[in-house]
Amino acid sequence: MKYQAKNQAFSQAADGIVLGLYENNEFSKSFNEIDLAAQGYLNRLIQSGELTGKLGQTLLLRDLPGVATKRVLIVGCGKKGELTERRYNQLIQSMLKALNNANIREVVSYLTEIEIKDRDLYWNVRFAIEIIEHTNYRFDRFKSEKPESTALESLIFNTDCPQAQRAIAHAQAVSAGVKAARDIANMPPNICNPAYLAEQAKHLAAEFGALSLEVIDETQMAELGMNAYLAVSRGSANPAYMSILHFNNAPDKNAKPIVLVGKGLTFDAGGISLKPAADMDEMKYDMGGAASVFGVMAAVAQLDLPLNVIGVLAGCENLPDGNAYRPGDILTTMNGLTVEVLNTDAEGRLVLCDALTYAERFEPQLLIDVATLTGACVVALGQHNSGLICEDENLAADLLHAAQQTTDKAWRLPLSEEYQEQLKSPFADLANIGGRWGGASTAGAFLANFTKKYRWAHLDIAGTAWLQGANKGATGRPVALLTQFLINQTK
Template sequence: MKYSIKNTALDADHIQAVILAIFEGGKLSPAAESADKQLQGEISKLIRLGDLRGNFGQTLLLHKGERRIILVGCGKAEEINERRYKQLCRKVVPLLKEIAADSVLNELTEVALPGRDLYWNIRFAIETTEQAFYAFHRFKTRQKDEAKAPKEMIFSVADKEANSAQQAILHGTAIASGIKQARDIANCPPNLCNPAYLAEQALALAEREARIHTRILGEQEMAELKMNAYLAVSRGSANEAKLSVIEYKNHPDPQAQPIVLIGKGLTFDAGGISLKPATDMDEMKYDMCGAAAVFGVMNAIAALNLPLNVIGMLAGCENLPDGNAYRPGDILTTMKGLTVEVLNTDAEGRLVLCDTLTYAESFNPRAVIDIATLTGACVVALGQHNSGLLSDNDQLAHAIENAAQQADDKAWRLPLSEEYQEQLKSNFADLANIGGRWGGAITAAAFLSNFSGAYPWAHLDIAGTAWLQGAEKGATGRPVSLLVQYLINLSEQ
């Protein structure tokens, strides 16, 4: 869908549908008041008759000639927040599908959000609308004729706010596209989306974007680098591990230190010898959502032309059991030289990430953020609403927290003090790969911290936020919005 801004009248000829906000008690927004006058008080009449109360989430569709008017109940104005605003944006989508209008004037951006301005209203509207229209039907052979999205959504903006609104459209569309890219890859079945497929997507991105160069490390190159922990996880699979390194160079100083984003890319995780239960194992195709998110971010920053150097790594691998698979009790020597006793082969993500974190040192990074569906313990701790944030660097952690709040892509910081290292002691190696039952999300990050001392580092555990279950099963594309906002903030410093 195309998004644009115009200081336009509600009854302009090119407008086929208008979205208006009505508050509880029948209070009309300014645009709704203007429309009511043009309609000789028809909206007010509906309120008097009780057909329209303005209750939160209520919608009503009016037909006036060739123009459709969508009235949206917003509840109490003082109770509107980011979450409720996005819910209202989603409520409109089924009606937009029903009427199939080519051009829509969206006046929901008049709804005031505490602490936000028009930029955020427009950006949130774009991101939410695009996500609500998203569907992944690539592998369906019997597809229903689905209503298409409007060709254009217009936001009515005064001339003095045009620059801010245009920036919101630029940011919102780039982020929404990045989220879609992440969801498309993550929703692919594991018989197609394997480490080689991730590498193909990374190479294709470089072909599309002049500022991006991609190179792929196969198992031979990893062996030469002594990435033995990474390779151990891959041993049980017929699909070769591949580390895709996507370099985006656009800083005015070509030698400027890059930001490195590392995405866990377990394209399928059966748990290895420590086999997972069969129930819901199909969802383990989503164990590569960290890599999918990084891929989405790299697409978004290229579209935004951010003046930064950024390296995205897709740590592609597959964890399966066979006669060559690594075992509980094995001791692995990592690229860093530390030895790790494997107590559970299903704690494989940290073994892939620890060697990738060590490899990241070669880029002399300004900061490194790894993104991983790492632990079920994080889901127990934070549920499906907040990603887990862990870091031993307060400045970096605060920058990520700020970006999460700005983008409304929630993250919650968990502690990472040295006491948790005690749980990783091994009688036979430098480290154990699990730390016992308690604080599992924290001990997983504590394990990774042993490999990240050369640079500022943060870890995002997205096990609870990367995909949805049940009737809405599918990848969410989080935390693309958070990470792009973090990079936007850096580019503006």
């Protein structure tokens, strides 16, 4: 969809305009102006009770006297001063539904005048675009009958403020990144395997000149001693590939990069420690970390951020066969630590530990790994917050700030010596699980053993990467959080 920011008087002809109305008869400047031109028609609707301003209420008016536009959509904004981001989301979705039902193709929005609690015009515009793009998303590649496209094609924000122009650019890039992540994650696992991830990374690198790609195959992994990563892959007919996207765009091309590592289990049956059959189809989403890193790299390239960023897609598949790794196996990881396997369904940390060691060669200024790592994180935080584990106070604060800015929420989980105690093994340096309690933190503690040479943070997105039930599908999280984090690094 096309987005613009410019001043456009309601006296100019347009397909439609959108006005906000607060409860308790509190009007915006434009609402008053249009009511005056329409000789008090809007006020009479309020007096009759047809307009209340309740959150999400919509009323479409046609051929208002004194107004050139054909249609005027009034959207209820609730009580002034109480419009939160969540309520704004409801408001924009109500607006979008009404506009599409009315078959309006181009609309001028005066909702730039309404106030979102603790937010400015930039976020008013940016949130609107991201909500619209997220709502309009469809994954219908495998449907024989495609749903009709939405009617609305163009949205003009009634402002010429430079903030709005910047918001449009940022929102479009973030939305494109979210869509890219959702598209890959929603692909069925018989198509989206590690080789498919590498192929999509190749296409992305071809699209943006500042991006380049290298792919590490299983032969190279064996030469590097990535035995934990390879052990997970052994049970699958689809070989593992680690796809590495380089975005070298800082003024100083030799500046140390920010590295993002995404867990890319394109399907996780649990290996020999086989998962229950119920909902196993959703284990195609176990590559949500790699999908989100892919989406962030797309957004960063579109924004042309002056940064050096490396995105690692750790592609692998975890299946049971006669060659699969077993509970009781002891693996020697790339950095030399040995790991006793107690559960083959705790495979993501085994893939990541070698990917994290491999990333040392980039001498990162900081590294963030993203993974659908533990069901324990879902139990702890539900589907609302990603779990953040980070010992670096400044890095943790920066990530939580980006989460707050974007409403791509995260919550910090503890990481202390006690969790390392749970990972002790009588036969190896580490066990790959730490028992029933504190599973999200013990998983983070496991990874911490492989991140001693750089600043590191871990995002567990097991609860936020996809939705279940009637709305089943990838969310594209935490693309917005990480892209905002990187935007903030440029300031």
